[in-house]
Structure formats: C-alpha cells, structure tokens
Amino acid sequence: MTDEQWQSLLFNCQGVFRPASPLDSRDLFSGRTEQIVRTGQAVHTIGQHAIIFGQRGVGKSSLANILKILLSGEKKIVVKVNCHKDDSFSKIWKNALDEIHFVEQKTVSVIGATRDIYSSPGDSLRDDAGVSEVKKALSVIGRQSDTVFIFDEFDRLHGLKVQQMFADLIKDLSDHAVNSTLILVGVANDVSGIIQEHASIDRCVVQIPMPRMNNxxxxxxxxxxxxxxxxxxxxxxxxxxxxxxxxxxxxxxxxxxxxxxxxxxxxxxxxxxxxxxxxxxxxxxxxxxxxxxxxxxxxxxxxxxxxxxxxxxxxxxxxxxxxxxxxxxxxxxxxxxxxxxxxxxxxxxxxxxxxxxxxxxxxxxxxxxxxxxxxxxxxxxxxxxxxxxxxxxxxxxxxxxxxxxxxxxxxxxxxxxxxxxxxxx
Ligand SMILES: Nc1ncnc2c1ncn2[C@@H]1O[C@H](COP(=O)(O)OP(=O)(O)O)[C@@H](O)[C@H]1O
Ligand SMILES: [Mg+2]
Known part of the structure; x- marks a missing residue:
C-alpha cells in the first residue's frame, strides 16, 4: 500500500468507531435484537406504549435512533425529541408536534390554480396545553397516519407533575385506542425512575430494560x-x-x-x-x-x-x-x-x-x-x-x-x- 492509502485508512478508522456520540445508522449497530423486537411489538399493538431504561452509556440513544430508522421505513410518522431539564409538558409536545408537517393543496383562485399549504399540528397547540389538548391533537394526526413519538433523556425532566401528565396521556391514548405510540427513554434502574407513579399505566406500557452489552x-x-x-x-x-x-x-x-x-x-x-x-x-x-x-x-x-x-x-x-x-x-x-x-x-x-x-x-x-x-x-x-x-x-x-x-x-x-x-x- 502507498503512504496515501495508509493515510486514508487511518482517516476512515476515525469514522468507523464512534465513542463520543450515539449511532445514527445501522451499519455499525450491533446486537439489541430483543429490545428491538419488544419495542416493535408495542408499536404494532394499539394501546401499548414502551419505556426503555438503563444505565448511562449502555446504548439507549443509539437504540432510539435505530428504532426511528426502522419505524420510518414502515411509512409511519416517527418523531424523536430530546427532553431538557426545564421543559414543561406543553413545551415538549410543541417541540414534538413542530416536527410534523402536513401539505395540503388548496384552490386559491377562480380559475382553479392550486398552491401547497403547509401546516404543523404544533401551530395550534396552546402554550399551556394539557393532557386532553395533546390527546386531541394526536387523535387528529392518528387519523392520517400511524405515529410514534420517541422521547429520549426523559429522566432529565424535573418534577412529578410532568411525569404524571405523561402517565395520564398514555392512559388516555390507550383507553381511546388512539393510533399513536409513545416511547419514553431514559437513565434509570427501573421504570419508576422514569415515571414514579406508574401503577396506573402498567397495563399499557411494555417495560424494556437495557442491560450492558454482552461480550x-x-x-x-x-x-x-x-x-x-x-x-x-x-x-x-x-x-x-x-x-x-x-x-x-x-x-x-x-x-x-x-x-x-x-x-x-x-x-x-x-x-x-x-x-x-x-x-x-x-x-x-x-x-x-x-x-x-x-x-x-x-x-x-x-x-x-x-x-x-x-x-x-x-x-x-x-x-x-x-x-x-x-x-x-x-x-x-x-x-x-x-x-x-x-x-x-x-x-x-x-x-x-x-x-x-x-x-x-x-x-x-x-x-x-x-x-x-x-x-x-x-x-x-x-x-x-x-x-x-x-x-x-x-x-x-x-x-x-x-x-x-x-x-x-x-x-x-x-x-x-x-x-x-x-x-x-
Ligand atoms: N448497539 C450498539 N452497537 C454499537 N455501538 C453502540 C451500540 N449502542 C451504543 N453504542 C455506542 O456506545 C456509546 C454510548 O451509546 P449511547 O447510545 O449514547 O448510550 P446512552 O444513550 O445509553 O447513554 C456511543 O458511542 C455509541 O456509538
Ligand atoms: Mg443517551
């Protein structure tokens, strides 16, 4: 090999190893079959949602990215957002819904010319939207397409109130068979580290622990x-x-x-x-x-x-x-x-x-x-x-x-x- 070829190889080597960021493509992703299968089952069962939890650094965000890729391939609308410490319930949902765009062709003149009108379900969400308003928005979207919302770093959210609102929403979506799946991902030893009062939603949530990777x-x-x-x-x-x-x-x-x-x-x-x-x-x-x-x-x-x-x-x-x-x-x-x-x-x-x-x-x-x-x-x-x-x-x-x-x-x-x-x- 020439010096240039060795140099290119060394350069490529820096790209195939990713110690510093979650993976966002399937080429380098290994294992985790069980977690993928179980999340898939939750998504394909109306009324089921998923909570993925584990230690820092085990690969939760990478799995979330891969799930997004896999589910998008099924022609679903898939939205993944990261949660931040001070986010309120409505703020998180606004961020999530802003990621969705609908295009509608509207007739704009008497001669019949049409134009594309873009809209996002986030536009009409109030700043203090509560559980029922979000549920309503998700029902409307659900009539057009299957949707999946992945919330990474869910453990960063502060306070029981927002956790409780998510629990109420999950229960509501399940009870009304809304065509929308929530996947909550975060650092925790067990599901109560993600939603403390989870008893009321245990029936509609699949718990997916992320252990360390095996050898x-x-x-x-x-x-x-x-x-x-x-x-x-x-x-x-x-x-x-x-x-x-x-x-x-x-x-x-x-x-x-x-x-x-x-x-x-x-x-x-x-x-x-x-x-x-x-x-x-x-x-x-x-x-x-x-x-x-x-x-x-x-x-x-x-x-x-x-x-x-x-x-x-x-x-x-x-x-x-x-x-x-x-x-x-x-x-x-x-x-x-x-x-x-x-x-x-x-x-x-x-x-x-x-x-x-x-x-x-x-x-x-x-x-x-x-x-x-x-x-x-x-x-x-x-x-x-x-x-x-x-x-x-x-x-x-x-x-x-x-x-x-x-x-x-x-x-x-x-x-x-x-x-x-x-x-x-
Ligand atoms: N299934 C996997 N296959 C290969 N590398 C992985 C896998 N899961 C995680 N990684 C790598 O491990 C590191 C930590 O993963 P990350 O998804 O950020 O973990 P977490 O979100 O649990 O803290 C990243 O550098 C990522 O590239
Ligand atoms: Mg992470």
Whole structure:
C-alpha cells in the first residue's frame, strides 16, 4: 500500500468507531435484537406504549435512533425529541408536534390554480396545553397516519407533575385506542425512575430494560468496524478490548479506535495485543474532564504508599453479582495480585502484599462516604453484609484502563480480568 492509502485508512478508522456520540445508522449497530423486537411489538399493538431504561452509556440513544430508522421505513410518522431539564409538558409536545408537517393543496383562485399549504399540528397547540389538548391533537394526526413519538433523556425532566401528565396521556391514548405510540427513554434502574407513579399505566406500557452489552455484542462492534476497514484483529487483542469495556460500548469504540489506529500507523493491517495496550495508554492520556477529576479526587494521597489507587483498581476487578455489586471479600484477591506487582517493582522497600479485609475496609468506606473522595462507590446492605458498586458505571472501565496503562494487567491479573463475569445491570 502507498503512504496515501495508509493515510486514508487511518482517516476512515476515525469514522468507523464512534465513542463520543450515539449511532445514527445501522451499519455499525450491533446486537439489541430483543429490545428491538419488544419495542416493535408495542408499536404494532394499539394501546401499548414502551419505556426503555438503563444505565448511562449502555446504548439507549443509539437504540432510539435505530428504532426511528426502522419505524420510518414502515411509512409511519416517527418523531424523536430530546427532553431538557426545564421543559414543561406543553413545551415538549410543541417541540414534538413542530416536527410534523402536513401539505395540503388548496384552490386559491377562480380559475382553479392550486398552491401547497403547509401546516404543523404544533401551530395550534396552546402554550399551556394539557393532557386532553395533546390527546386531541394526536387523535387528529392518528387519523392520517400511524405515529410514534420517541422521547429520549426523559429522566432529565424535573418534577412529578410532568411525569404524571405523561402517565395520564398514555392512559388516555390507550383507553381511546388512539393510533399513536409513545416511547419514553431514559437513565434509570427501573421504570419508576422514569415515571414514579406508574401503577396506573402498567397495563399499557411494555417495560424494556437495557442491560450492558454482552461480550458477543461488543465483539460484533469491533468486527463490523474491521469489515468496513478491511483490517483484522488478533483474538487475544479483541478479547482484551472487550474485557476492559465491561459491557459499555463507549469503551469498545474508544479502545478499538486507538488500537486499530496504532496498527495502521505502524503500517500493519492486523491489530495485536500490544496495539491495544498502547491504545489504552493514549485513551487514558486523552481523558480529561469529570472522569479524570473523579479518579484523581478518589485516589489522591500525600504519603508514599497510600493504597487508594490500588484498592480502587482492585474494586474495579472484583467479582460482582448481577446488579454489579461486590462484597469486601472480593477485593482481596485482586488487591493481593496488584501488591505483588508493586512489590516486585520496589524490591528494596518492604511492601506488604497480603491485606485482609480490615486492611482496606476504611478505603472502601472513604470511597463510599467521604465527599472529598467522591463518593465513587455506592454502599448497600447492612453491617457485615455491605455491598458496593461504582456510582458512575463509566468510571469502572476507566480505572481498569489506568491499571493497564500503569502496567498492572499482565499475567495473573489479566487472566482475572478475562475470566471476570460482567455485571448485567
Ligand atoms: N448497539 C450498539 N452497537 C454499537 N455501538 C453502540 C451500540 N449502542 C451504543 N453504542 C455506542 O456506545 C456509546 C454510548 O451509546 P449511547 O447510545 O449514547 O448510550 P446512552 O444513550 O445509553 O447513554 C456511543 O458511542 C455509541 O456509538
Ligand atoms: Mg443517551
């Protein structure tokens, strides 16, 4: 290949990985079949609506975009809007209805000339429109076409009142079999994080949880990108990217992009594990903002030998339950392995390797309750049975990436990371 061809390949590589924005085309979209099928069923059943909820960064907005593409292909009117903190019920609906345009041919003179008249159902919506007015507008539109409204970032809306109005509207639309489906999408652990008082609409709403992506789905992200670029990746390298990602596709795109860029810069079409390690390094160096600030606050320490950085890495590598919680005892094994590496690097210092729980429980407490260190962990359960998990799910893979770039994830620890079960929540 010529230098220009390598350069083009490197350029294309920046486009096939999308760590920073939701996907808006199907070429790069992986998995999520179940969520697509279940939403489709809701849309095709009159009186059914859908609520899609999950952690930040699992891929909700990307799914919403793909649903819009799929449903538009069925000749439905599909509107997707993002909600904002201070939006009122009527403001959201005005934004949504303004996206719809009808064209009507009107006779404008005695000789029969016609002209196109454009109108939008948003035009006639009052600034303080309530549930019944919106329902009326949707009934009118519904007579012309099936319509689907997707509201992303629904959790950003403030206040129970607007939630309650949406619940009332959903119930009204269902009761009157209006030809219009609402899909609410947002960050939440369960449906009550989207609409707190949901009991009255449970019957007409399909709840669609968005778990983290599984390893196969994450692999598919890289494989699709490889196909697009005409490049390859060694199995071991692919596995490392997937293992660090912990089910969060943002990291698969980010590490994938940096790793494959490294290979291409070295004029290789095949990416190897060392490209991934170097790629992680670059990704760590380029991480600025909240994640870096949070990490630094959590791990800072003046005294030599403070353990915060090592304990946080051990937390990120600890075995978790389905909800992503780990118990103190699960931190011990990874911490011991980390300390072995620390000790082998500083053979003249007498570094303690084997900590029992009392040796790091104060660190876990500080991570979960000291405001100057975050908190970065959420603490649940009762005394002797405390469980912890990362408050911001995106911090955990970042901590693992720091572990990789600090050279800890070799040998035993790498094995541990590979064999670690991913949280599903
Ligand atoms: N199904 C998917 N296939 C491939 N990449 C995905 C998928 N879902 C999300 N992503 C990628 O993951 C990142 C986060 O996705 P996003 O949809 O913004 O998540 P959320 O809305 O849940 O915070 C984006 O960079 C996006 O490109
Ligand atoms: Mg989103």
């Amino acid at each position: 196969e789905e994450l692999k598919e992200i890289i494989q699709k990108a490889m196909q697009e670029l005409g490049t390859t990746i060694e199995a071991e390298a692919l596995e490392l990217i997937v293992a660090i990602s912990q089910g969060l596709p943002h990291y698969t795109h980010l590490i994938g992009r940096e790793s494959v860029s490294n290979a291409i810069k070295a004029k290789r079409l095949n990416s190897k594990i060392d490209d991934v390690k170097a790629g992680v390094n670059t990704a760590v160096q380029n991480t600025k903002g909240t994640l870096l600030d949070t990490y630094q606050a959590a791990t800072r320490g003046q005294r030599k030998g403070t353990l915060f950085q090592h304990v946080l890495l051990a937390c990120a590598l600890a075995e978790v339950d389905d909800q992503g919680f780990f118990i103190s005892a699960a931190v011990r094994n990874p911490l011991t392995r980390i300390m072995k590496t620390v000790s082998s690097r500083n053979p003249t210092d007498s570094i303690k390797i084997d900590y029992d729980i009392s040796g790091f429980s104060q660190h876990l407490d500080k991570f979960s309750s000291d405001p100057t260190r975050g908190p970065v962990l959420e603490k649940a359960g009762t005394a002797r049975k405390f469980r912890f998990r990362f408050l911001n799910p995106l911090l955990q893979p970042y901590v693992i990436m720091r572990g990789v770039s600090d050279g800890f994830l070799d040998g035993e620890l790498l094995e541990l990371l590979r064999s670690k079960k991913q949280p599903e929540y």
